[in-house]
Amino acid sequence: MIWIAFGIVFWAAMWWLNLRLSKAKPNKFTGFVVPTIFGVTILVLWECLVHGFEISPVLLPAPSAIATRFANSLPILWVDFVQTFVKGALSGYILGCGAAFLTAIAVDRSPFLQAGLLPIGNFVAALPIVGMAPILVMWFGFDWQSKAAVVVVMVFFPMLVNTVEGLKASDHMQRDLMKTYGAGYFQALTKLRLPAAMPFIFNGLKICSTLALIGAIVAEFFGSPIKGMGFRISTEVGRLALDMVWAEITVAAIVGSAFYGIIALIEKAVTFWHPSQRR
Amino acid sequence: MMSSAGFISRFAPVLTIIAIIIAVWYASAVALNAPWAQDKAKRAGVTLSFSELVSDTWAQEKPKLPAPHQVATEIYNTTVMKKITSKRSxxxxxxxxxxxxxxxxxxxxxxxxxxxxxxxxxxxxxxxxxxxxxxxxxxxxxxxxxxxxxxxxxxxxxxxxxxxxxxxxxxxxxxxxxxxxxxxxxxxxxxxxxxxxxxxxxxxxxxxxxxxxxxxxxxxxxxxxxxxxxxxxxxxxxxxxxxxxxxxxxxxxxxxxxxxxxxxxxxxxxxxxxxxxxxxxxxxxxxxxxxxxx
The missing domain is CATH 1.10.3720.10 (MetI-like)
Structure with a gap:
């Protein structure tokens, strides 16, 4: 009972604090502190409710239990991280996005192919591509190659569509200016159209960063060597060791956010001229 | 209303790409399923001509990559031919x-x-x-x-x-x-x-x-x-x-x-x-x- 009461009081207090903070003039400090308080509140409330209602750890372990498990099994988590993210997701991401980028440039000179590829690309981007996972696992075996293949298939079309859209982003006036300078196709491409396409390309890269991690993990459900985040999640669920599952989820969330964040940082550096980057 | 010329110019590229995809699909079905077909022929002690090889790769029971028409037949069989309440439907x-x-x-x-x-x-x-x-x-x-x-x-x-x-x-x-x-x-x-x-x-x-x-x-x-x-x-x-x-x-x-x-x-x-x-x-x-x- 005490746990629940404490949780509710804590929640109310933090909510009041957040209301006060958000009424103040927005600045860097509140922009960082308010969401942090919100996140901490949720964790505390979770901890209190788990203890208060005596929820079995088989159903929902408390955050403290997850943190302990996380700290105690760092070596396993590291092995899984390398297997799933570095070998599976990252290599597939680079291959898939690279291939999509090159394809976009290749079809760039043919409006006919573009007109055909765009609707199909949009269509395929909306399909449940994860379903390809069992087939690709069958083709490429259980190790990381098949996971990378799933990631390649998943990221290819979103990336392709975004790059093709981006290459159209420069306007007529700018292209005409390039022509008056006597710029050839490749000069115009590298000096004008690729830089103009960067916001779109980075949009694609960001979308694909989350897709890559999902693809690599889900592909492991269909067969994997005895390491990897997807493997660990599915086996530990079977053993009802939910604290380990949550530890893996924490790793996935951290990796996913960091991956996204790094790409967003690079975007900021590359497309500093774009209106959306202005403060 | 859309004119017929507009219709053609809109759909021709899409149809072309779809045709290319299906052609690539058939070709890869041959490439991927050929080893199994060859293997089977070797055990049976016969050599396959090219056309026999192709027709075999498009009609295997557990192919590595089924040909489009095999998938279409399977979909037809499991939707139209089965009762809706059947667990195979x-x-x-x-x-x-x-x-x-x-x-x-x-x-x-x-x-x-x-x-x-x-x-x-x-x-x-x-x-x-x-x-x-x-x-x-x-x-x-x-x-x-x-x-x-x-x-x-x-x-x-x-x-x-x-x-x-x-x-x-x-x-x-x-x-x-x-x-x-x-x-x-x-x-x-x-x-x-x-x-x-x-x-x-x-x-x-x-x-x-x-x-x-x-x-x-x-x-x-x-x-x-x-x-x-x-x-x-x-x-x-x-x-x-x-x-x-x-x-x-x-x-x-x-x-x-x-x-x-x-x-x-x-x-x-x-x-x-x-x-x-x-x-x-x-x-x-x-x-x-x-x-x-x-």
Missing amino acids: LIWHGWITLSATLLGFALGTGLGILLAVGIVHSRAMDLSVMPWVIASQTIPILAVAPMIIVVLNAVGISGLLPKAMISMYLSFFPVVVGMVKGLRSPSAMQLDQMRTWSTPKSTVFWKLRLPSAMPYLFTSLKIGMAASLVGAIVGELPTGAVAGLGARLLAGSYYGQTIQIWSALISAAILAAVLVALIGLIQRITLQRMGMLR
């Missing part, structure tokens, strides 16, 4: 996936709109919830799907709802982002106009914010629907391959039934296309009635 499996998808989509859309309304009207919510909504999507929920299913089963929630929860988690995000953008899309001038009329907040919402958010909402709904279907399919994987398109995928991969996998995959694709097209249709009608479509 793809329509029955599709319906199970569809119902979870729609339930999750409805829940996700509702949650998304509620959150968006809160975020637009309360600064505290904007500051505290919005970053977490974005962060929530970096958690690969699909990877957590098995745990959610198992846990919800343990507390006695089984069947449709656990799958729908995963769909909901995937589909609420695009709705929140799109609706927040849409509800904020009225210009300062329009909002000022409302203020000079001393319009209450609720009327501003119903008469100005909500109507101007409609185009954004529909774009988000399309993304949300596609995501919702993916969620339902992945949510079916850990239930032990009982029912649904996801279960067909898993069972197919256990027993090496490639044709079954591909037919489930293609039906999922068709389902996704139909659902998204349906939202597109509703979008056209709604926006036309609101006078927003030229």
Whole structure:
């Protein structure tokens, strides 16, 4: 009972604090502190409710239990991280996005192919591509190659569509200016159209960063060597060791956010001229 | 009305690409299935001519890559030829996936709109919830799907709802982002106009914010629907391959039934296309009635 009461009081207090903070003039400090308080509140409330209602750890372990498990099994988590993210997701991401980028440039000179590829690309981007996972696992075996293949298939079309859209982003006036300078196709491409396409390309890269991690993990459900985040999640669920599952989820969330964040940082550096980057 | 020339110039490129894809598919079916055909012929002690080889690679029982017509036949056999109540009917499996998808989509859309309304009207919510909504999507929920299913089963929630929860988690995000953008899309001038009329907040919402958010909402709904279907399919994987398109995928991969996998995959694709097209249709009608479509 005490746990629940404490949780509710804590929640109310933090909510009041957040209301006060958000009424103040927005600045860097509140922009960082308010969401942090919100996140901490949720964790505390979770901890209190788990203890208060005596929820079995088989159903929902408390955050403290997850943190302990996380700290105690760092070596396993590291092995899984390398297997799933570095070998599976990252290599597939680079291959898939690279291939999509090159394809976009290749079809760039043919409006006919573009007109055909765009609707199909949009269509395929909306399909449940994860379903390809069992087939690709069958083709490429259980190790990381098949996971990378799933990631390649998943990221290819979103990336392709975004790059093709981006290459159209420069306007007529700018292209005409390039022509008056006597710029050839490749000069115009590298000096004008690729830089103009960067916001779109980075949009694609960001979308694909989350897709890559999902693809690599889900592909492991269909067969994997005895390491990897997807493997660990599915086996530990079977053993009802939910604290380990949550530890893996924490790793996935951290990796996913960091991956996204790094790409967003690079975007900021590359497309500093774009209106959306202005403060 | 669309002229026939416009029709051709619009669809010719798409059809060309589709034709190329099907040709590549047939060619890869030959390439991928040839080793098995050769192997079989060697054991039988015969040598295959090229045409025999090709016809064999397009008609194997468990090919590495089934040819398009094999998949089409399988889909035809499991939809039209089977009774809908039969457990082998793809329509029955599709319906199970569809119902979870729609339930999750409805829940996700509702949650998304509620959150968006809160975020637009309360600064505290904007500051505290919005970053977490974005962060929530970096958690690969699909990877957590098995745990959610198992846990919800343990507390006695089984069947449709656990799958729908995963769909909901995937589909609420695009709705929140799109609706927040849409509800904020009225210009300062329009909002000022409302203020000079001393319009209450609720009327501003119903008469100005909500109507101007409609185009954004529909774009988000399309993304949300596609995501919702993916969620339902992945949510079916850990239930032990009982029912649904996801279960067909898993069972197919256990027993090496490639044709079954591909037919489930293609039906999922068709389902996704139909659902998204349906939202597109509703979008056209709604926006036309609101006078927003030229």
